[in-house]
Amino acid sequence: MLDWESIFATRSSRMKASEIRELLKLLDRPDIISFAGGIPDPALFPAEEFKAAYAGIFGGPTVSAALQYSVSEGYLPLRQWLVGQMAEIGIACEAENILITSGSQQALDYLGKLFLSPNDTALVTWPTYLGALQAFNAYEPTYDQLTTAGNRTPASYRQAATDAGGRVKFAYLSADFSNPTGETVGLEDRNRLIDLADELDIAIIEDGAYQSLRYDGQPVPPILSLEIARKGSIDETRTIYCGSFSKTLAPGLRVGFVVGATPVIRKLVLMKQAADLHSSTINQMAICDVAEKGFDAQVSKIASVYSQRRDSMLTALSTHMPDGTTWTKPEGGMFVWVTLPTGMDGTALLAKSLETAKVAFVPGRAFFADGSGANTLRLSFSCANDAMIEEGISRLGRLVRSEMVALAA
Template sequence: MSLKEIFATRATRMKASEIRELLKLLDQPDIISFAGGIPDPDLFPKTEFAKAFADALNGPMAAQGLQYSTSEGYLPLRVWIARQMQAIGIPATPDNILITSGSQQALDYLGKLFLSPGDTALVGWPTYLGALGAFNAYEPHYDKLDPLSNRTGPDYAATAEAKGGKAKFAYLSVDFANPTGATVSHAARARVIDLADEMEIAVIEDAAYQSLRFDGEAIPPILTLEAARKGGNLEACRTIYCGSFSKTLSPGLRVGWVVAAMPVISQLVLMKQAADLHSATLNQIAITQVAEQHFDSHVATIRDAYSARRDVMLKALTQHMPEGVSWTKPEGGMFIWVTLPGQLDGAELLKQALESARVAFVPGHAFFADGSGRNTIRLSFSNSSEDKIAEGIKRLGALVSKAIAA
């Protein structure tokens, strides 16, 4: 980009300031917000982190914590993660793991690694907005990933090539996905591996919410299924698994990870070395201690809290939403996805909701690569009290009833 272009595009792309405007509105004390897909800060393990940072900075690790470190990440953290991965059937060693600054960075690096302008990325319709944001920088086309009904490889490859590029990967968030709260079925996961094998493309498995399952049976990760199919050999797998501590321990410390075959990890390590050297050393040391000592108990605590909030939201939706409105029943995570009657527009409803009902949420069309889904909205239940959830859905239900009647 030239300096001139940067100055010219300024007016049309002030997304950061738009967000600031929205956040200002949300800060008004009488607004009940189901907008941000963020953890409840009251549930952060503050004491545990205070101790971990104190231990790191007052002990023999202090110099190491403040110094440069290797691009692949702090070894004891990779060891802990490898054990966690093994527990869910992924035969990873620490050499299969790269520490990233949140899983968002993993998505950016994977976009950079795979995509040239005009290539095709297969994504869900809708899908995680941050994934589209990360991939967009590399100028791909998007095609709809719908594992149980997608045509097979050669068709797809032909479509992609007609557009001037090649299909490079399928991206999907597997458990209680942002934005829908939906979980990809066992059959669909297996089908994604078939599809990827046929098309010779990678699979990017976004498992950011995986630890937040409240009920129902856990479904094995795609990488687990693929490794099992390929004789337990991770090196033969095309699936790249992205994990994160953002939904379990803390998003503000920016620590996530990628699990993949070693050649993929080697490329990502080189990329990280060139892009930001490494993720913050001290944060990796502190998160290792908190993970080793408190991960399971802490995750149980937040699961209980979020699960109760989901229940309240589902109950309130049943009580207050008029006929013609439907919603997902997520088995975990942070989100419920609401589909309104076709004539309603989520963005228009948000404006009214902020003005009259004093309730906030995210209109759904932003999550569609093709801009469809105007009659959908995303509700987050993770960061509101049960009382506020009951009250907010009551107000929203009244507003939707009014809008349908109008």
């Protein structure tokens, strides 16, 4: 047989299966309570609104344009609507500063391709979004730990990158209710990151996938907003903001976007042209229609449901988890991050949990670029009702407690 491995590009060895995508298969097992998939609850999708939007497209004068090739930048009315949305969070921009992508995951892939040469360094948080690591891995980077608390000097980052055979190219982070931890980066740390990026002369990739999903607490301005306020114009900034409609309207339509300085957007448009010409026009038109008519109402609806589920999960963790186990208390998003007692392993715990407790979650190690974080795990509350959360966390708490006893024996 043909030895495919011998003719694959070297970058293919960096492509690994997503533990999360594999765990999503468990959603079809009725005996499993799953806190694994960080996916929206389909019961909350605005299905009737999309039905009306598509009917309007097919029954109106724009149907030919909806089914035809289109510009790579994206559907202009959608980009213009996004200009207004960005202005509401302090990001002053024009349609020319926005590219529509096939989900924000495609944006991360393009940005990895744009910035990373082999052995260049990407600064990422420990832990970070697994999908970002998968997107960047193909471009053969080195990873270094991004600490927004200011306990690393620019010189130390620069020297580590030089020792690895490249240079630092960007810092990537999810600043609001991050996947996987649910934590939010504070205002001081956001400003400190801009200072670091200026000193290193690198880009900042701000993943805003969960930015709309705030349930309580005070909003923090996006990093791009803060930088525009400092420098006067988006075209003077180094922050690139990635957003998505997947968590608010419908993930299956695969509509995301990138907001950034004009030179960056122009390069990304060239990548879009070479990769898939443009994102689905009809899906962009439908997203635009639904967003224009009721985006805020949709966000309010899902925030009301998810905030209740978050509260239920935090209460259940407090009730059922043994001493020595800690967890984050997110102000929004879809995730709670659990740190198990030292010596426990999330991957081993998952194997036992699926066999005995019948509860699924994501082991934390997958989110660490260096493979650390063995005693951590991610729980998602977005698709579990209160009864499932109470029962599932109760089972998981009993399992953790039994594992602690076994470790102490």
